[in-house]
Amino acid sequence: MATAYTPGLTVSRSVLVRKTRRLPLPGEVLVEAGAKVEPQDVLARAELPGIMRTVRAAELLGQEPHDLPQYLLVKEGDQVEKGDVLCRSTSFFGLFKNECRAPVSGRVEMINPVSGNIGIREAPSPVEVTAYIRGTVTEILPREGAVVETRGALIQGIFGVGGERCGRIRVVAAGPDRDVRPDDIPDNVDGCVVVGGAGASLDAIRLAAERGAVGFVVGGVVDEDLIGYLGHDIGVAITGQEPVPATLILTEGFGSLRMADRTWELFKELEGETASINGATQIRAGVIRPEVIVPRDTAAGDAGTPGRGVLEVGSTIRIIREPNFGMLGEVVELPAQLQTVPSGATVRVLVARLLDGRVVTVPRANVELIEK
Amino acid sequence: MSEPTRILATDCGSTTTKAILIEKRDGEWRLICRGEAPTTVEAPYDDVTVGVTNAVREVEELAGLSLMGENGLLHPAEGPRGVDLYLSTSSAGGGLQMTVAGVVKAMSAESAERAALGAGAIIMDVIAVDDGRRDWQKIERIRSLRPDMVLVSGGTDGGTVSHLVDIAEMLVAADPKPRLGGNMKLPVIYAGNRDARDAVRQLLDGRVDLRITENLRPQLDREDLYPAREAIHELFLQHVMQQAPGYSKLSTWTDAGIMSTPNAVGKMVQTAAEQLGVQVLAVDIGGATTDVFSVFQGIYNRTVSANLGMSYSICNVLAEAGIENIVRWLPFEANRWSIRNRLRNKMIRPTTIPETLEDLMVEQAVAREALRLAFEHHKMLARGLMGVQQTRTVGDMLSQAQTGATLVDMMRCDLIIGSGGVLSHAPRRAEAALMMLDAYQPEGITRLAVDSIFMMPQLGVLSTLQPEAATAVFQRDCLIRLGTVVAPSGTGKPGSQVCTVSFGGRTASVEFGEVRVLPLAEGETVEAEVVPAKGWDAGAGRGKAVRGTLEGGVVGLILDGRGRPMVIPAEPAERAALMRRTRQAFGLPEEV
Numbered sequence: 001m002a003t004a005y006t007p008g009l010t011v012s013r014s015v016l017v018r019k020t021r022r023l024p025l026p027g028e029v030l031v032e033a034g035a036k037v038e039p040q041d042v043l044a045r046a047e048l049p050g051i052m053r054t055v056r057a058a059e060l061l062g063q064e065p066h067d068l069p070q071y072l073l074v075k076e077g078d079q080v081e082k083g084d085v086l087c088r089s090t091s092f093f094g095l096f097k098n099e100c101r102a103p104v105s106g107r108v109e110m111i112n113p114v115s116g117n118i119g120i121r122e123a124p125s126p127v128e129v130t131a132y133i134r135g136t137v138t139e140i141l142p143r144e145g146a147v148v149e150t151r152g153a154l155i156q157g158i159f160g161v162g163g164e165r166c167g168r169i170r171v172v173a174a175g176p177d178r179d180v181r182p183d184d185i186p187d188n189v190d191g192c193v194v195v196g197g198a199g200a201s202l203d204a205i206r207l208a209a210e211r212g213a214v215g216f217v218v219g220g221v222v223d224e225d226l227i228g229y230l231g232h233d234i235g236v237a238i239t240g241q242e243p244v245p246a247t248l249i250l251t252e253g254f255g256s257l258r259m260a261d262r263t264w265e266l267f268k269e270l271e272g273e274t275a276s277i278n279g280a281t282q283i284r285a286g287v288i289r290p291e292v293i294v295p296r297d298t299a300a301g302d303a304g305t306p307g308r309g310v311l312e313v314g315s316t317i318r319i320i321r322e323p324n325f326g327m328l329g330e331v332v333e334l335p336a337q338l339q340t341v342p343s344g345a346t347v348r349v350l351v352a353r354l355l356d357g358r359v360v361t362v363p364r365a366n367v368e369l370i371e372k
Numbered sequence: 373m374s375e376p377t378r379i380l381a382t383d384c385g386s387t388t389t390k391a392i393l394i395e396k397r398d399g400e401w402r403l404i405c406r407g408e409a410p411t412t413v414e415a416p417y418d419d420v421t422v423g424v425t426n427a428v429r430e431v432e433e434l435a436g437l438s439l440m441g442e443n444g445l446l447h448p449a450e451g452p453r454g455v456d457l458y459l460s461t462s463s464a465g466g467g468l469q470m471t472v473a474g475v476v477k478a479m480s481a482e483s484a485e486r487a488a489l490g491a492g493a494i495i496m497d498v499i500a501v502d503d504g505r506r507d508w509q510k511i512e513r514i515r516s517l518r519p520d521m522v523l524v525s526g527g528t529d530g531g532t533v534s535h536l537v538d539i540a541e542m543l544v545a546a547d548p549k550p551r552l553g554g555n556m557k558l559p560v561i562y563a564g565n566r567d568a569r570d571a572v573r574q575l576l577d578g579r580v581d582l583r584i585t586e587n588l589r590p591q592l593d594r595e596d597l598y599p600a601r602e603a604i605h606e607l608f609l610q611h612v613m614q615q616a617p618g619y620s621k622l623s624t625w626t627d628a629g630i631m632s633t634p635n636a637v638g639k640m641v642q643t644a645a646e647q648l649g650v651q652v653l654a655v656d657i658g659g660a661t662t663d664v665f666s667v668f669q670g671i672y673n674r675t676v677s678a679n680l681g682m683s684y685s686i687c688n689v690l691a692e693a694g695i696e697n698i699v700r701w702l703p704f705e706a707n708r709w710s711i712r713n714r715l716r717n718k719m720i721r722p723t724t725i726p727e728t729l730e731d732l733m734v735e736q737a738v739a740r741e742a743l744r745l746a747f748e749h750h751k752m753l754a755r756g757l758m759g760v761q762q763t764r765t766v767g768d769m770l771s772q773a774q775t776g777a778t779l780v781d782m783m784r785c786d787l788i789i790g791s792g793g794v795l796s797h798a799p800r801r802a803e804a805a806l807m808m809l810d811a812y813q814p815e816g817i818t819r820l821a822v823d824s825i826f827m828m829p830q831l832g833v834l835s836t837l838q839p840e841a842a843t844a845v846f847q848r849d850c851l852i853r854l855g856t857v858v859a860p861s862g863t864g865k866p867g868s869q870v871c872t873v874s875f876g877g878r879t880a881s882v883e884f885g886e887v888r889v890l891p892l893a894e895g896e897t898v899e900a901e902v903v904p905a906k907g908w909d910a911g912a913g914r915g916k917a918v919r920g921t922l923e924g925g926v927v928g929l930i931l932d933g934r935g936r937p938m939v940i941p942a943e944p945a946e947r948a949a950l951m952r953r954t955r956q957a958f959g960l961p962e963e964v
Contacts (some may be wrong), residue, residue: 015408024549025549034497036962049547051508051511051512051515051545051546052509052511052544052545052546052547053508053545054541054545065534066804075686109544110541110544110575112537112541112575114533114534114537114571115534115538115541117538117541117950119541119545136593158720158721159716159720203864222709222713223709223713223716224709224712225714226716233690233691234687234691235679235685235687235688235690235691235692236679236684236685236688236719237687237719237720252718253716253720253721254712254713254714254716254717254720255713281720283719283720283722286601287413320717320721321717321721321724321725321726321731322722322725322728322730322731323727323728325717332639335634340461341727342727342728342729343725343726343727343728343731343799344729344732344799344800344961345725345726345797345799346730346799347725362727363724363725364728365410365723365724365725366724366725366834368721
C-alpha cells in the first residue's frame with residue numbers, strides 16, 4: 001500500500017493560483033475577463049433578500065383568518081413603512097377600532113387567508129465578493145462571480161481561524177525553532193502578517209493584533225491558547241468565520257512545533273511582500289486548508305502546481321504523530337510485510353533516517369511526503 | 373448473467389476506503405482478503421475513485437488477481453481476472469444534513485427526527501411550533517443552516533392545518549438556500565396532515581423543490597416513517613451523494629446503486645437480529661460520525677450522532693464529554709493539556725494511527741466517551757410514541773413504563789456488535805470488549821461481538837443482491853465472537869460478593885469492584901446458572917437466580933462486578949489503579 005500516507009501541504013515559491021470567487025446567490029458581475037484586480041476590488045455584487053416578518057393580522061384584529069381580506073388596507077406587492085396600518089376592523093358602529101401596523105418597512109409579500117397572517121419582506125442587504133488576491137480575471141461566471149489567477153508563492157497551513165485578510169509579511173521570530181513572546185512583537189506591525197517560528201504565546205498573538213497585525217502565522221499554538229484567543233472551544237475543524245482581530249494560521253499543528261525549514265526559508269524570502277491570507281479550514285470532504293498567497297511578478301524557483309508525489313526510497317518525509325512528531329527524515333526502506341508497532345497494531349511501515357541520524361520505523365499512515 | 377462467483381465490495385468512509393473480495397469456493401462463500409487506502413476527497417486528488425483504486429490494488433496484490441483495467445473493474449470474472457459483481461457504499465460526501473420541522477416537539481417533530489435519522493441523516497435542528505423559540509428566531513435559524521433538505525411533518529390526518537401553514541410560512545420567510553448552492557432549489561419533503569397539502573403546496577410550490585409524501589404520523593398512536601425515509605433516500609442519492617468528488621464516476625463502475633454506509637450497516641444489523649432471534653445493539657464508530665442501531669421488541673431504530681467520531685470529530689467528543697471524562701479511563705495519571713494537543717493534532721491529521729501504547733490508550737479512552745454519548749443519544753430517540761395512551765391491566769400498573777420510555781433495555785439485550793476502525797482494528801480483541809463494556813455497561817447476560825475487519829457496510833449492500841453470500845460471510849468471517857459478559861445490576865461494598873456463576877461443572881464468583889475473565893473458547897457453549905447476591909439483579913429480579921446460555925469467544929467469559937451504574941473512583945490514583953486492575957484481568961498491558 002504505497003499510497004498510505006498523507007499528501008503534504010503545498011509550500012511553493014511559484015505556482016499558478018486560481019481562485020474562484022463566487023457570490024452566495026445570483027447577482028451582478030462587475031468586472032470583465034482580462035481585468036487586472038487588486039485584493040480589495042469588488043468583482044460581483046448581489047442583494048440578499050431580507051427576512052420576511054410575519055404579522056399575525058387576523059389574530060390581532062380578533063377575526064377569523066378567512067375574513068382577513070375584507071379588513072385589508074394593503075395588497076401583495078405594496079411597499080409599506082414601519083408603522084403603516086396594514087388592516088383595520090371596526091365594530092359597534094365604528095366606535096371600536098382594531099388596527100394592525102407594519103412592524104418593519106418592506107414589501108408585502110404574502111397575505112394568507114388560511115393562517116390569517118401577512119408577510120412583509122424587509123429590504124435586501126448587499127453582498128459583495130472581492131478579488132482577495134492581486135491578479136488577472138481569467139473567467140467570468142455569469143451572475144455568480146469570476147476566476148482570478150495569479151502566479152506567486154503559496155504556503156498552505158494545517159489549521160487556521162479567521163477569514164480573508166491582506167497585509168505585508170513581517171518575520172518576527174529569530175528562527176524556525178523559536179517561540180514568539182510579547183517582547184518579540186515590534187511596535188510597527190500595523191497591517192502586517194506576522195510570522196513566528198515554532199510557537200507563540202497567547203499574549204504575543206493578542207499584542208500583535210492590538211498593534212494592528214492582520215494575521216499571525218506560526219508553527220503551532222497550544223490548545224489552551226487557541227481557546228483563549230477564540231473565547232470558545234472548537235469541536236470540528238470547520239473554521240473561517242471567527243470574528244478574531246487577526247487571522248491565525250498554524251503551519252504544523254498543536255503544541256510548540258518547529259516550523260518546517262522550507263516554509264521558514266520561504267517566509268524569510270517573502271519578507272516585506274504583500275500577502276493574501278485566509279484561515280478557513282475544512283477537514284472534511286472537499287477539504288480546505290488555510291493559505292498564504294503572495295503574488296509575484298518575477299517569481300523564480302519551483303514553478304508548477306503541487307504534484308501527486310510517490311512515496312519511495314529516498315523520499316523526504318515528515319513524521320506527523322508521536323513519538324517523533326515533526327521530525328524530518330529520508331525513507332531508507334519500504335518493507336512489504338506488515339509490522340507490529342509498540343501500540344500492538346500490525347501495520348504497513350517505512351524505515352526512515354531522521355535528520356539527527358537516528359533510524360526509525362514508522363507507520364506509513366503517520367508520515368507526510370515533503371515534495372522536493 | 374450466470375451465478376456470480378467473485379464479488380468485490382468497497383466502502384468509502386470519511387477517512388478510509390475499504391475493499392473486500394469474496395468468492396464462492398467449493399459451494400461456500402468466503403472472505404478472501406481485504407484492502408484499504410485513505411479516502412481521496414482531499415486535494416490534490418479530489419476524486420473518491422482514486423482511494424477505491426488504491427484499496428482494490430491492495431486486494432489484487434494480496435489475492436494475486438487482476439481486477440481492474442484502465443477504465444474501472446474488469447467484468448466478468450475469468451480465471452485470475454475480473455469480478456462478477458462490484459458494489460459500494462459511501463459516507464464520503466460529508467453526510468446528509470437535514471433540518472426537520474413538526475408541530476409538536478415531542479410528537480410529530482420527534483417522529484420526523486426519527487424518520488430523518490433512520491434515513492441516515494445528520495440533524496442540524498428540529499423546529500417545532502412549540503419549541504419555545506420566537507418565530508423570528510426560528511426563521512433566522514432556518515436561514516443560517518443551509519441544510520441539504522428539509523422534512524416538514526405535523527398534524528394527524530384530518531387534524532390541524534393552520535400550524536402546518538405556519539411552518540410553511542416560516543420556510544417562505546427564511547427563503548433558505550441548500551448547502552451545496554448552485555441554482556438548485558432547496559428540496560423540501562412534506563410528510564404531514566393530508567388536509568394541509570394544498571395550502572402547503574400553494575405557499576411552497578415554485579419556491580422550493582417540494583415533494584409530498586404520506587403523513588409520517590397519520591394518527592396519534594401510529595407512525596409510518598417508511599414513505600418519508602424513502603423520499604429522503606431518493607433525494608439524497610439524486611442530489612447530495614452526487615456532490616462527493618468522483619462519485620458520478622464511481623457510480624458508473626458499480627453494478628447497483630451506491631448505498632449510504634449507515635443504511636447498509638443497518639440492513640446487516642436487522643438481518644442479524646432476525647436470523648439469530650435476538651435483541652441487539654450495534655454500533656459503527658467512524659471518523660466523523662457514530663451510528664447506533666438497535667432492535668428491541670422487534671422495533672428497529674437507528675441514530676446517527678454527527679460530530680462524534682474518532683478523527684474529524686475527535687475534538688467534538690472532547691468538547692462534549694470533557695477532558696475529565698476522557699482521562700478517567702486511563703490507567704495512568706495524565707497531563708490534560710498534552711492530551712488536548714494530541715487530540716487536536718489527530719483532528720487536523722485524521723488518517724494517522726497510534727504508534728505508541730500511550731497514544732492507543734488515549735484514543736481508546738476517547739472512543740469510550742464517543743460510544744457512550746452516541747448511546748445516550750440513541751436511547752433518547754429509540755423510544756415509544758410520546759403522548760399515546762396505553763391500556764393497562766392491574767398486573768402492569770406498577771411495572772409499566774411511562775409513555776415515550778426508551779425501548780433500549782440493557783437487561784434484555786442479548787448481543788452487542790461493535791464495528792468501526794477503533795473497535796475492529798483494536799490491536800487486541802480484549803480492548804474492543806472492554807471499550808464496549810465500559811461504554812454500554814450491559815446488564816444481566818449479554819454476548820459481545822465485533823466486526824472482524826470492519827466490513828458490515830459492504831455486507832449490507834451485498835445483502836440486497838446476494839443475501840446468501842452476505843449471510844454466509846457475516847456468520848463465518850465478519851462476526852468475531854468475543855464472549856459473554858455476566859454483569860448483575862446493583863451496588864455494594866468493596867469486597868462484597870456480587871454473584872456466583874455455575875457452568876460446565878465449574879463455579880466462579882465475583883466481588884464488587886472486580887472484573888474476572890475466565891476461559892470459554894470460541895464455539896464453546898455452556899448452560900449456566902447465575903445466582904446474584906442479595907440486592908443484585910441478573911435479569912430475574914434482585915437476588916433471584918437466572919439460567920442462561922453462555923457463549924464462548926476469543927476473550928472468554930467476563931464476570932463484571934463493577935456494579936450498574938458503574939462507579940469510578942474520583943481520586944486519580946485510585947481510579948488509575950482500578951483501570952490497571954481491569955486491564956490486568958483482560959490480559960492487557962497496563963504500563964505505558
